[in-house]
Amino acid sequence: IAIGLSAVFLQKAVGSPIGWAGRCAQYVGGMYLVIAVLTATGYIRAKGIPLERAMAELFRDVEEHYRDLVETVTDAIIATDHEGRVVLWNPAAERMFGYTRDEVLGSLLIDLIVPGRHADTIRMAPDYFAEKGRDGLVGERTEMEVKRKDGREFPVELSVSARRTAAGWLGTSVMRDITEHKRVQEALRESEERYRALFEQSPIGIGIARPDGPVIAANKAIEAITGYSVEELRKINLADTYENPRDRDALLDTLARDGSVTNYAVRLKRKDG
Structure with a gap:
């Protein structure tokens, strides 16, 4: 399927044979998926396992894998409800910002991490993200200054997504501390300036x-x-x-x-x- 999607993406540049190959790869991938589902269903029935139970276990496994991912990644993952209040705060966020999960759940994210001078220009509520669409932060990767619990500010790379749930809009922010990256950039800039001065003078x-x-x-x-x-x-x-x-x-x-x-x-x- 992945090969097929890549081929379809290249169709405009290379021509219709690639598109044909892409469609064929997707068809074959779809056939394999159907065969896999039928095989799994036959195995479940042969073992006498109720289909509902098998599906519940499947989704539970997916949920556990997702939870493990959120808990172990080095990037801060933060989810907020339609009011911009924190509903998820992973261990990386605890290390990055200095707040424990219990301290932040239910608090406004903007009050926790956005420096006061930016509070009027940055809004963290998913309703706002959804309204702005691609003109806002949703779907974009940007850099911004945030603050720790102790007030120290540092730069992060931020990616935001928003989706509608039964309870309203849910926003997810993924943040990466780029302090070291910025330090290296600044060192390179200073080195370049020194070289230029030596060269010119x-x-x-x-x-x-x-x-x-x-x-x-x-x-x-x-x-x-x-x-x-x-x-x-x-x-x-x-x-x-x-x-x-x-x-x-x-x-x-x-x-x-x-x-x-x-x-x-x-x-x-x-x-x-």
Whole structure:
């Protein structure tokens, strides 16, 4: 069935044969499902097990598997009723926010985890999500700041779903702490800024070019050395700045053989010749 669904998805890009293969795979998958159900039904009858009991055990097993999943995942899973009050709070949510399950059940989620400055702009009630549809948070993945029980704020990645039940709308929020991810991003940004400052302010000419000659980047010191502006260098081939083109070929050969080149002397031509 999964293969069939993938094939149907690719039909527009590849053509009708893929669509035909997708439909055939779904038909075969459906036949296997029917055969499996009939086989299971025959086994149940042969053992004298009431069908109602077998179905009840099946759904109980599914419920237990779902409960195990909710209880063991590392992401916080929180469910709220139509008023935005917490009805489910898994162990990961306890660790993430510092509240026990007993402390939060029946409380408004927005009061528990949304910083005060955002309270007027963020609503956590499923009725609101359902009303907004894809224009709101439902079905979208977003980042936001939330707060722990001790008031400490931290960033999370949030996914929200809402569905209608007999008791009204039920909202489910899945949150992942991205503090470490943000820290790594910030460290990379700071490192990039330091590199850029060193690159731009160095009194030594520094340039980056592809082996075939196009200049990718150059600092201000290069302008004084070559007479070309950085913008002009990006429009020419670096090989054209060599007095002897064979020096460029020799440099590339050495670089390819040794992996690096140090103190390699060549004569270059300035812009004025």
